[in-house]
């Protein structure tokens with residue numbers, strides 16, 4: 001999607017300078033294709049709209065240009081945590097950047113303003129309301145700022161998933177700084193949001209750069225949920241000592257799961273909006289400094305979490321949309337190394353969401369038709385999510401296509417379907433017929449649990465009271481556990497081969513398609529209701545190719561100590577990719593170390609001797 005970029009009064013582009021800055025400061029050997037285009041546009045001071053999925057490398061697009069042309073640029077960001085992390089990471093490579101936010105003292109802010117006025121800073125991060133309302137604009141005009149980067153730009157649009165009214169004030173930038181260029185960055189892809197961003201920010205003929213949404217290093221799995229806790233433990237067992245995020249729907253659930261994980265000896269803590277700010281902050285810090293491995297969280301946890309080595313994102317319940325799922329799983333593997341995303345799926349969640357959606361619409365102050373519209377749009381999102389979860393087709397393909405990008409037909413090698421992990425149930429049609437006829441025998445007047453109890457031959461009070469132990473379908477699926485039986489019923493509900501009433505006490509009923517199955521006019525495919533066996537993906541094997549794992553662990557321990565001593569997130573010291581590169585190459589000289597990805601001159605000066613000692617087996621004291 002490259003469009004020619006005109007240079008006006010800016011210096012002619014100098015690729016050599018770009019790559020020089022890139023290796024010297026970041027230790028990277030090349031720009032990703034979209035980054036090159038975005039940086040070209042920024043250096044030419046041509047407005048741009050850059051849409052890149054999480055982990056695509058947006059920050060470099062606004063971090064690099066000011067180093068090349070010596071300008072002072074402004075980055076607008078919605079959250080203090082996001083700014084702080086970035087400034088920390090930049091300081092670690094010696095980059096002159098600072099943030100201005102409400103969490104700072106008057107003196108601290110003045111110090112930043114002084115450095116800004118003196119032209120010492122290449123980047124200043126701030127929130128939209130602070131930018132607009134504090135006289136900062138006057139200072140920026142005096143300093144001659146000519147480039148604004150608007151991060152998380154979808155916050156300006158009410159079509160986006162995270163509308164923030166304060167972003168609307170940014171519309172005045174165009175008038176106040178007519179000769180400056182404006183660069184919007186977002187990970188939200190829909191064309192409507194994109195248009196809205198361009199209009200609200202008054203972008204002038206912007207270069208639109210849209211990245212690929214597929215994340216090839218992520219392995220997606222959907223596992224039928226049979227036992228939340230046991231499955232969670234088993235999956236986390238594959239990631240001992242690695243950064244993991246476990247998402248739950250309710251606050252209570254996060255606390256229950258976190259307590260159980262802690263009891264099992266995992267370094268885990270809960271995180272949700274009901275905890276007080278200090279507690280949340282402590283958990284976030286502990287996670288970024290690697291003193292805990294697992295955060296069990298509601299969706300409140302995420303934005304502002306900038307740990308790049310998350311190896312597992314586990315959803316124990318269904319997210320409410322594929323947009324949400326893409327965003328939450330996007331927090332895995334931002335360093336580009338293999339990471340796993342598992343969704344424990346039960347269609348029971350669909351019904352919980354549905355009643356939640358209806359309840360919150362009813363409690364809103366919207367007009368009845370508007371309530372209906374809201375419900376319809378949320379149910380639509382839910383349906384897409386559900387289709388994704390129950391479809392036995394490539395997850396990468398399904399996600400890419402949902403976001404409007406075709407995916408090559410070859411097997412991805414990085415999802416449960418393509419890896420052949422999903423087992424289908426033998427005799428699924430017969431099993432389905434047994435379930436459906438039981439629904440008919442109890443006269444379509446009972447819920448999932450009761451139907452399954454009858455099928456399993458459980459003599460519960462209710463079963464006996466209704467005389468259901470005398471039905472011909474009693475005990476037809478006696479070999480199944482209750483959870484497994486319920487899971488099969490939910491699979492039938494998902495495939496619309498069985499229906500369910502809404503309301504407080506939903507009962508399962510038959511529909512036309514159920515009768516087709518019962519008549520033998522329709523074949524049924526069901527998945528084996530147990531946790532699938534995860535195989536190693538190709539990406540994972542490649543990433544560890546030739547890596548000395550002992551050395552890697554020694555390097556991580558060393559990094560944790562440094563991070564703690566400096567009070568900085570561990571990954572800002574060096575990320576996992578760099579650690580693996582060192583543990584693979586085993587450099588024996590500063591020059592060899594400099595050739596490892598992620599090692600620039602500043603890091604070499606700061607950590608070179610310590611790292612070289614670790615490579616030859618001398619632990620630092």
Ligand code: ADP
Nearest residue numbers: 028030031032054055056057058059308334335
């Ligand atoms: P985003 O903001 O788009 O989610 P980031 O800017 O945080 O993504 O970058 C994601 C990861 O990719 C970071 O670990 C970053 O260091 C790495 N990265 C970015 N650009 C490059 C590059 N050109 N070469 C190697 N690694 C890169």
Ligand code: ZN
Nearest residue numbers: 394412415418
């Ligand atoms: Zn696949």
